[in-house]
Amino acid sequence: MPTPPSIRPEDCVFEYLKNGSEIELNFDGSTTPVDYIYTIPAGKRLILERILFYIDDATAFTPVTFGGLSALTNGVDVTLAGVTLVNWKTNEDVVNTCHDFIGYSNLGKTTSSGHGRWTMARSFGSPMRLNAGETVVFTVNDDLTGLEHFSVKLHGYLVDQ
Numbered sequence: 001m002p003t004p005p006s007i008r009p010e011d012c013v014f015e016y017l018k019n020g021s022e023i024e025l026n027f028d029g030s031t032t033p034v035d036y037i038y039t040i041p042a043g044k045r046l047i048l049e050r051i052l053f054y055i056d057d058a059t060a061f062t063p064v065t066f067g068g069l070s071a072l073t074n075g076v077d078v079t080l081a082g083v084t085l086v087n088w089k090t091n092e093d094v095v096n097t098c099h100d101f102i103g104y105s106n107l108g109k110t111t112s113s114g115h116g117r118w119t120m121a122r123s124f125g126s127p128m129r130l131n132a133g134e135t136v137v138f139t140v141n142d143d144l145t146g147l148e149h150f151s152v153k154l155h156g157y158l159v160d161q
Contacts, residue, residue, distance in 0.1 A: 007157045013038075013046060017138050017152045025076070026147040029140035033074075036138045038154055040130050048080070048128040048136065048156040051098075051118040056149035060112050063092040067147045068112055074141035081134040097123075132161050 017036035059068025098118040
């Protein structure tokens with residue numbers, strides 16, 4: 001495996017996906033899908049190490065629900081550089097994609113809260129590389145307003161293109 005470049009703090013990416021300034025994906029995208037986006041800056045390439053997310057709900061999670069909501073009809077699309085990699089309709093879909101999903105038992109919310117980590121190297125053998133102008137997009141295609149919290153962060157670094 002090649003040695004990664006020396007990374008400066010200003011090159012680190014730990015950014016929420018956003019719709020405008022909004023970071024909460026607990027939105028109603030059932031009529032018009034809602035995109036939460038990060039665009040790679042001009043002259044840079046994003047080395048995407050992982051996608052982190054947090055879901056919180058008042059209702060218990062099961063494998064066949066999304067958070068504590070019923071299974072989604074249309075789902076949440078995860079798209080990198082214009083290619084939709086997955087569509088999440090249930091918690092089981094999320095777990096099967098990411099492998100790392102943990103409930104927050106230390107917060108007393110063992111069944112209705114959790115975070116996950118989708119490590120690109122674990123799924124694809126190396127981090128994902130996205131070029132300037134390309135995007136990471138989560139598209140909400142259903143009504144997620146019943147979730148108390150749902151956010152997504154990118155973890156990686158920028159290099160010159």
